[in-house]
Amino acid sequence: MLTKWNENRRYSKLPLRVYGLLLAAILLFFFAAQWKVSPSHLINIVRQNAPLGIVAIAQTLVLLMGGIDLSVGAVMSLTNILSTALMAGNPDNILLGVTVSLGFALLIGFVNGIIVARFKMPPFLITMAMATIIQGGYYVYTRGIPRGSLPDAFRVISEGWLGPVPIAGLVWLSVWGALSLVLYKTPYGRHVYITGANPQTAYLSGIPTMGITVSVYMLCSLLAGLAGLILTAFIGVPSTGVGDSFTLNSIAASVVGGTSFVGGVGTLEGTFPGVLIMVLLQSTLTILNIPEAGKSISQGVVIAVMVGINMRVRKPKRRKTA
Amino acid sequence: MQTNQNEVILAGCGLCKQFSGNPVLTGVSIACRRGNVLALVGENGAGKSTLMNILSGGLMPDDGRLEMDGEEIVFSSPHAAKARGVAFVHQELSLMENMTVGENIMLGQEPLTGRRLISQRALHREAERILAEIGYHVPVERIVSELTPAQKQMTEIAKAWAGKPRVMILDEPTSSLNKTESDQLFRFVRRIRDEGVSVVLITHRLEEIPLACDDVMVLKDGEMTAHERVDRITRDEIICRMVGREITNTYPARCKALSADLLLELRDVSLGRELSHISMAVPRGSVIGVGGLEGQGQYELARALFGIRPFTAGEVLVAGQPARIRSPRSAMRHGIAYVPDDRKLEGLVLPLSVGENISMLVLKQLCARGLLNRRKTEACALEGMESLRIRAHSHRQPVASLSGGNQQKIVFTKWLQFKPKLLVLHEPTRGIDVQSKLEIYELIRSLTAQGLSVLIFTSDMLELIGLSDRIYVLYEGAVSGQLCGEDATEEKIMQLSAGLGNAAGGGEVPHV
Amino acid sequence: MFKGSLRKHLWQAMPAFAILAAMIAFASVFSEKFATYANIKNVISQSSTLAIAAIGQTFVLLQGGIDLSVGSTISLSTVILAQVSSVPGVGIPLALITAVLAGALVGLINGLGVVRFRIPPMIITLSTGSLVKGIALLIQPKPGGNISVTLLDILTAKAGVLNTSSLMALALYALAFLTLHYTRYGRQVYAVGNDALHARQSGVAADRVVVTTYMVSGMVAAVAGMVLAMRVFSGDPLIGDNYSMDSVAAAVVGGVSLIGGSGSVLGALAGALVLGMINNMMNMLKVFAYYQYIIKGAILVLALLVFRIKRRARTTC
């Protein structure tokens, strides 16, 4: 029994260490707030960060598949502008706003995926260029002044509670759960890992690598669109560039959670604490009233140290054999 | 064998090594002597590469010590070992794909001009000289990624030799070489031995041992089980020490008559300028071998069959029906499986586990209600490991941490799970130990008995002769002749390989 | 003329030169003001900061890393110059030395983070970028400061369309070209970028090579910061932000592989000029701002796509 447990632990993929770091981050947060904060504030933090949580899951998927998507932030901004413009405060238009903005998100993911997969282009630059194009697109569309507003009914996804559970948090957790199931329990998910770790082997094993790549970029954009909608529900207004900061944050959260850039390594179970660690850190710094310069410094140091700890323990330094 | 002074250059005493708690070497001692060639043999995963890594500074032993010229020494890095004259040609090639052959060979010792800048001209001239010294020709200005595996292997050896080492360790250097090339290598090895270099040669082709080696050392499960002069030990004894029991018959009996029922037929297929008008027939339940010198179109033919770079002309018939094979997926739909020659790049997914690699082609079958079933996937993985005796601690271990031979077996198992009708094997036993080889041969035979056909591309002459029911020999992208299993001899094959047709009814239309 | 792998590396830079030529031709035809002395001078001075930063980025990319702290290092360098250079007497040399040393230190931290603590390059450089930005904000919370006028005169002294800064950029390119292609160190940078493990097995002190490339990048970014400080005649803790991404884009448009091991620093020069010219070209063609984003993105994609350089299948980020 014990050996069995031991063996399970040795080859376990659950990133326990990240949860350890999360615990540390929570303690630090409470310590900084001198234990005055009520634990329900933590639930609120989960609620408020559902957009980041979801977009980080999206980013993790792409990283697992061996890519990267620097256009998620722009997609979120686009969804914000499109959905508010289309809903224009009218509850009857919610469906229209949601479908059209998610449709655009899917289209962007499709273009990203096709260019990356079909023409074997580096996703780092392609998605970066895509972000610029999207930005230009919504400037042209809005002429600089975003229009429209949200019907109150729509804001339920950010402000609503089911008893003690915030709906936004629920959406986040269900996205996590659903994609975990897909990633670990379906052939498709396996194919994502295989394609990410070695596209050549994947191709020679009859895995439709092009389809996998395109679909993952589409899924990523779709999730970014969803995150953008929830963010919009939070903000309640259209505003250019609301999603921009989410690109780098989603990558940082994925990596803090143990996902690697080389593809095929990482889990969604790590991304969840990764996101919370990032935002708790941010809140801790606000509470401690650290000025911007100090925030910048401590954020840099803490992320580096956390990823460093994570990496170091995961892969003990060893000179490799042939 | 004129033995020279028995002076020991590099020695390891009582070396021990564990990986995550699993002992791989337990108290092995080894001595590399001046002017001596030591053959190191053992099953896959016996610890040969690990031992050599320790000798050459790639790994630190957990216990035991190294001595050089009688003094204790600690190599902190491969660089340190190299500086002391210990060169190691790794089992897995370690060339810089984006550099030229010459730049690779001279890496770290580039000739400098007066202004301390690299002289590219002198560099390539020098590289050419080193290659000539070994007795090979490889175009020195070619980018490495464009080379054949054999050319890469030679470049690798030249690179090691460029540093004028006193101890040269070669880890399975012949696994990607054909007979002529191997012979050339052995001539070189004998020559540098006579110059006083100490050579350690790891190989799974036991017949090569007498050709070049003075001593044999056998490893089994991380322990030394024999250390003898070559002339005092027989091949069977070596095998016995390796596996712990006696093995006699190496090649299983071939099937008597080829079936008239063709599973695959190639009619006049061509591929650009690389393959021209090839016709071949693969009867059901047979093993068809394809031989020839390196680079005569074997690589292209194997890959075209699997749809990676499809034929540009001609007809392919699968089970009598014309088939359009445009991609690996369509090849798989026709029941074709392909075990590629480069396992790391094309056969495995290194960060994933043994089980995930084995089951990757049959995921659909392992599902229950659309979701992967844990019990089924585990059973699949365990059965796959069992069938080829894959040596791993657990099916959840990452494939990257397995020994080379075991990795090769995983690629093999993976494709067997797929239950193909035609198995295209490209150097299937590269780096596999004798016993496992035998097991694979037997497996191939038992599969053919059940109606599976096998098309095997190999540079191992004995394997080609021993296993094939019919042999096609390629020369410059065309079939230069075919031989029936019984008639095949090394000479005939060599003749055909050199483009000297008509050796044995070569060129006849391949019908049964 | 060039032997060995250099020919291949230079070949990869061709698309960037072609795009550059096409852009110049297009703009000269459709805008009478484009090919004027005043504007050529503008293009050159607008591109020199990016061109210099791209040199360091190229070293890091070739070695298989990425440096996203370039932008903050540039800002820090401007701030150091603004704070120190006008101290009477020792100001100028002290400022230059401090800035370069600071850049080297940033690079050292990046390098050690990568080799000692195995933090992915993108993350460690983003982190140090954040750290350095904080330090720059601490030193000088808002744009301004006193840059030495003597220094300004030196660095903006003109020689035709070129000034000291652009001449410096050219000199750095020549130096980088020789270093990368004609020294053992350069060879090692490529070797590590091809495969760090194999390079190590071949006796390359890979860790040291990695660390030095980050230090080169940091120091070169500091120089880029000086050039920028002269352009804006002040220190500014935020001004460099865009250079991190742009320097990567410049190098990659110039054919430097994001997975390391191939490409040439000359390509990075062409890439930097392409990027540096997009804005100018559109201003000269009077393209309205809204469309500039779209065109800039499209040119980036085009630069990579049109020529569809066959890369290794394994293109990670």
Place this chain on the structure above:
Amino acid sequence: SAEGKKIKVGYDIYYLGNSWSVQMYEEFKYAVSNTQDDIEVIYVDSQGDADKQVANLEDLVAQQVDVIITTPWSSSAPIPVLREARDAGIKVVLLASTVDTKDYDCLVTCDETEFGRAGAQWLADQLGGKGNIICLNGISGLSTSELRWQGAQEVFAKYPDIKVLASPDAKWDYAEAKVVVADLLATYPQIDGVWSQGGAMTLGAIESFQAANRPLVPMTGEDNNGYLKKWKELQSQGMKGIACAKPTWLAEVALQKAIALVKGEAVEQDVIYPTAVFSDDELDTYVRTDLPDDFWANTHLPDDVIKTIFAQ
């Protein structure tokens, strides 16, 4: 730049991603369409990037415009290029933001420190010179943000009993402010007032107070319609607010000055308007419930133009 010739104006929009900047640009365009003079405008966009702004100004110089109208993103970066422009005989009009030298022909703006002071003074009065407050800043390192904060600090320094609990950056951004204020509310049981640099931050702060079920406290803000609407909505519940306003019609003035300069008329160098302050009583005249949040109240644009620009 002789009489009767077409006047070439280079207008630098400092940041298209900022609705205030866009409204100012619309105001400028409207003024252009109304002017009697024969002018041609070349627009460039600096994307809130000091470095890009310098490049854009250089490009305007190369195009030999007669006058440049720019909103310096950094108070020092454009100095060399503006000098170069003036050496080339180009007039320079600074709009809504200044540089650290006098190397310009005309400056049209409001006093930023006054903006900070006015809000802070009002808040201090509301609190009776005593209480815990939080302050929401823009972006550290930008002159607007630094100047407004400087003005506020001058006032708070006079009231030793006013304690600034925290003064984080919220980037004039609604979402950022909402998160930051939520964190501060969770930590500090007693917050008596909010000083904000405006933008959409005050709106975010109000919503966070509401979400945390905390009583509303006096808050300062800008004439951003989103904030005004919220304030109006909550006025009946006792919400106390103030809006400092930097007018977008400064652009109209800038154009007039630019034309005058090119024509060789005398123009005073510094045209500095006082910060307009809207208090509770004036709210009704400025709030526009029919317009979106991104509208800024202190404008000279006629209603029909506003309606087309901000059409829902």
